[in-house]
Amino acid sequence: MKKSLSSLELKQTAQVDLIxxxxxxxxxxxxxxxxxxxxxxxxxxxxxxxxxxxxVVQIGRTKVSLRLNDAMYIxxxxxx
Amino acid sequence: xxxxxRCLLVGNANAGKTSIFNRLTGLSQKTGNFPGITVGIATGxxxxxxxxxxxxxxxxxxxxxxxxxxxxxLTRFLINRRESDKIIFVLDAMLLERSLQFLFQIMDLGAPxxxxxxxxxxxxxxxxxxxxxxxxxxxxxxxxxxxAKSGSGIQELKELISQEHNFKTPSRLWTWDDKRETFxxxxxxxxxxxxxxxxxxxxxxxxxxxxxxxxxxxxxxxxQFKPEIQSFIEKELEASGLKYKYQEEVIHKSFKIKxxxxxxxxxxxxxxxxxxxxxxxxxxxxxFGMITFFGIMAFVFQSLFSWSEFPMQLIETSIDSLxxxxxxxxxxxxxxxxxxxxxxxxxxxxxxxxxxxxxxxFFIGIMEESGYLSRVAFIMDKFMxxxxxxxKSFIPLLSSAACAVPAIMSTRTIExxxxxxATILISPLITCSARYPVYILIIGAIFPKKNLLGIxxxxxxxxxxxxxxxxxxxxxxxxxxxxxxxxxxxxxFLIELPSYKIPSLKNLFLSVYQNVKAFIExxxxxxxxxxxxxxxxxxxxxxxxTEKQQIPTEISKSYAAQLGKFIEPxxxxxxxxxKIGVGIISSFAAREVMxxxxxxxxxxxxxxxxxxxxxxxxxxxxxxxGKKTWSLLTAISLLLFFAYASQCMSTLAVVRQETKSYFxxxxxxxxxxxxxxxxxxxIYQIGFFLGFGN
Numbered sequence: 001m002k003k004s005l006s007s008l009e010l011k012q013t014a015q016v017d018l019i020x021x022x023x024x025x026x027x028x029x030x031x032x033x034x035x036x037x038x039x040x041x042x043x044x045x046x047x048x049x050x051x052x053x054x055x056v057v058q059i060g061r062t063k064v065s066l067r068l069n070d071a072m073y074i075x076x077x078x079x080x
Numbered sequence: 081x082x083x084x085x086r087c088l089l090v091g092n093a094n095a096g097k098t099s100i101f102n103r104l105t106g107l108s109q110k111t112g113n114f115p116g117i118t119v120g121i122a123t124g125x126x127x128x129x130x131x132x133x134x135x136x137x138x139x140x141x142x143x144x145x146x147x148x149x150x151x152x153x154l155t156r157f158l159i160n161r162r163e164s165d166k167i168i169f170v171l172d173a174m175l176l177e178r179s180l181q182f183l184f185q186i187m188d189l190g191a192p193x194x195x196x197x198x199x200x201x202x203x204x205x206x207x208x209x210x211x212x213x214x215x216x217x218x219x220x221x222x223x224x225x226x227x228a229k230s231g232s233g234i235q236e237l238k239e240l241i242s243q244e245h246n247f248k249t250p251s252r253l254w255t256w257d258d259k260r261e262t263f264x265x266x267x268x269x270x271x272x273x274x275x276x277x278x279x280x281x282x283x284x285x286x287x288x289x290x291x292x293x294x295x296x297x298x299x300x301x302x303x304q305f306k307p308e309i310q311s312f313i314e315k316e317l318e319a320s321g322l323k324y325k326y327q328e329e330v331i332h333k334s335f336k337i338k339x340x341x342x343x344x345x346x347x348x349x350x351x352x353x354x355x356x357x358x359x360x361x362x363x364x365x366x367x368f369g370m371i372t373f374f375g376i377m378a379f380v381f382q383s384l385f386s387w388s389e390f391p392m393q394l395i396e397t398s399i400d401s402l403x404x405x406x407x408x409x410x411x412x413x414x415x416x417x418x419x420x421x422x423x424x425x426x427x428x429x430x431x432x433x434x435x436x437x438x439x440x441x442f443f444i445g446i447m448e449e450s451g452y453l454s455r456v457a458f459i460m461d462k463f464m465x466x467x468x469x470x471x472k473s474f475i476p477l478l479s480s481a482a483c484a485v486p487a488i489m490s491t492r493t494i495e496x497x498x499x500x501x502a503t504i505l506i507s508p509l510i511t512c513s514a515r516y517p518v519y520i521l522i523i524g525a526i527f528p529k530k531n532l533l534g535i536x537x538x539x540x541x542x543x544x545x546x547x548x549x550x551x552x553x554x555x556x557x558x559x560x561x562x563x564x565x566x567x568x569x570x571x572x573f574l575i576e577l578p579s580y581k582i583p584s585l586k587n588l589f590l591s592v593y594q595n596v597k598a599f600i601e602x603x604x605x606x607x608x609x610x611x612x613x614x615x616x617x618x619x620x621x622x623x624x625x626t627e628k629q630q631i632p633t634e635i636s637k638s639y640a641a642q643l644g645k646f647i648e649p650x651x652x653x654x655x656x657x658x659k660i661g662v663g664i665i666s667s668f669a670a671r672e673v674m675x676x677x678x679x680x681x682x683x684x685x686x687x688x689x690x691x692x693x694x695x696x697x698x699x700x701x702x703x704x705x706g707k708k709t710w711s712l713l714t715a716i717s718l719l720l721f722f723a724y725a726s727q728c729m730s731t732l733a734v735v736r737q738e739t740k741s742y743f744x745x746x747x748x749x750x751x752x753x754x755x756x757x758x759x760x761x762x763i764y765q766i767g768f769f770l771g772f773g774n
Contacts, residue, residue, distance in 0.1 A: 026293075026294040027147050027495065030143075030145045030326060031145075031146065031495070032574070033326060033330050034143040034145060034146070034178075035142075035178075035576065036178060038327065038331055038334060046357055046360070047360065047361070047364055049364070049365075049366055051366050051462075052366050052461070053465075054364075056360070056458075056577065060178065061175050061177070061178070062175065062576060063356075063577040063578075063579075064574065064577070065454075065573075065574070065577055066574055067573050070572065070573075
């Protein structure tokens with residue numbers, strides 16, 4: 001099922017599907033790609049704090065933190 | 081024949097690159113000056129067999145695309161490298177896939193390269209192993225596994241880098257899909273070149289840019305070709321209907337990397353997910369994370385002031401003894417004044433801050449090396465977001481509490497340009513250590529020593545109030561700048577949370593040493609010149625001091641006084657007379673010069689805690705009005721002026737250096753000084769109107 005990264009629950013795992021090129025800035029997208037946000041790559045939610053507008057994900061061996069309102073524009077595939 | 085060459089250390093920030101650099105060069109390192117490069121880059125020398133090699137530690141990165149200043153510097157350095165330069169690529173074994181992506185980018189440059197893999201110990205601990213011989217074959221370059229912390233493998237590394245033939249220039253290991261690869265090769269054949277490797281790199285960048293990718297502007301592209309070739313490439317690409325996207329490139333590299341990893345790695349890296357997660361549940365928690373952070377901050381600031389007290393006193397006493405020694409040694413006269421007051425006194429006023437600056441860099445170093453600093457950016461992001469900034473701006477603002485110069489230098493790691501600029505512009509508003517001597521003198525002389533509610537010292541509360549005032553004003557101005565100058569560029573936050581590590585003492589020591597050295601070189605030189613100039617202005621053209629008194633009695637006729645009296649009409653509405661005017665003029669070199677200026681003007685010896693100086697200030701009466709020069713209202717107005725005015729040449733110099741423009745330092749100077757003038761004017765005039773003038 002296709003979902004936004006921001007809607008994943010804590011400890012949930014999914015695969016990166018696509019990054020919305022219209023809503024996120026090009027340099028932000030480049031950085032995401034460098035962190036390994038490539039289609040098909042497994043991603044899991046380590047921490048999520050609505051009050052802080054933050055999500056911490058693990059992609060490969062890297063732990064990355066994003067704002068939830070940016071994570072909204074990253075689409076993922078879940079096994080649900 | 082000169083067979084020396086430079087080795088450029090390239091790799092990601094936490095791969096142990098700096099540890100390897102420290103192991104190779106030790107204390108021989110210094111901050112190098114390279115044409116066109118503003119970010120301080122450490123270099124060091126190493127003598128190996130018959131060679132003297134220069135090792136250059138380039139800023140850490142994971143790609144040649146990131147937009148922060150330090151990363152642009154990396155690209156600039158690599159693109160403009162000398163032909164004889166060699167690259168030592170440092171790769172974190174635990175981040176094999178990402179690091180290999182970066183290695184592939186570096187290989188595309190076509191420079192001779194050698195690979196060093198770190199984290200040998202962690203690999204062993206996790207039962208993983210990399211078949212080095214197989215990796216060598218796959219990559220076509222010399223490869224070595226080391227433990228940068230313990231030094232194991234460093235001797236072999238020295239052996240390897242001492243032989244030029246160990247650096248190899250491999251051919252491109254990855255390919256685009258068939259269509260794109262064929263198109264690229266057909267273009268390459270039709271453009272004449274003597275450097276096929278580099279051309280392929282430049283052409284790839286050109287094709288990506290034409291396809292709409294916003295690559296880092298330091299990367300060479302289409303502009304490298306003659307106009308007719310540029311239009312040829314554009315037309316050909318358009319006719320082909322192909323697009324060259326960065327994401328596609330990374331995916332194609334990733335195919336190759338995955339196949340390499342499957343051949344060289346034994347053990348499963350994907351199952352190793354337990355690292356530091358438990359710790360982060362507390363450190364990043366909205367409540368516990370904040371408590372931890374404020375606890376650490378309270379400890380840091382407490383230590384910054386209490387631990388530095390003794391060494392600061394020691395420095396002060398030594399400087400006084402040195403000044404006294406020269407005063408006895410030299411014949412009484414202007415020259416003695418120049419040496420003791422101008423040179424020793426002036427430079428001494430900078431040296432006294434060394435313990436605080438060293439401690440600050442020590443703590444920041446611990447936070448950075450341990451991986452905590454990224455977590456601080458994480459927990460402060462929401463708060464900073466309210467003022468249009470991201471959590472990454474918090475660290476420079478924190479450093480500003482000691483000194484704006486290193487703080488402004490640390491904005492290099494902020495990728496978003498408007499965030500970086502706004503942070504540079506507001507950092508000097510934070511109360512820095514140079515303001516404290518002035519605050520302490522004025523508060524100590526004018527405000528009564530009494531306690532509020534029996535426990536809070538009034539003087540300490542005013543000092544704390546000034547600190548808060550600086551912080552609040554800085555944040556409000558951040559919001560203002562982000563809503564005006566930088567309204568088109570919103571802030572974003574994306575940060576890696578590196579795994580926790582125990583900081584290396586050697587790295588900490590070297591980082592403190594480098595930063596303190598840079599601080600002395602920057603501020604020390606300016607203050608030295610300013611002090612000599614000030615001494616001249618205060619002593620001349622009065623008659624030479626008499627034998628009994630070294631302080632000229634007729635300072636009111638000196639050039640400094642003439643200058644002070646010249647600006648007096650402009651500062652009288654703020655409650656200041658010409659003596660304060662002289663202090664203000666001199667403090668534009670550096671704030672703390674105010675104290676020594678007042679000491680010269682009042683003809684007393686001593687620093688901000690000197691009772692003589694305080695008494696002179698309290699007793700000073702304006703000859704024209706018969707009222708006290710320093711009323712409570714004047715003191716408040718002056719404190720406000722010092723809280724806001726841009727009185728630091730080192731800061732302006734560093735802003736010029738970081739922004740590569742004269743506009744921004746001029747703007748910074750103007751906005752802060754106008755803010756200072758208007759605030760002091762308003763408080764004094766309103767206070768006067770309400771009858772608080774006496």
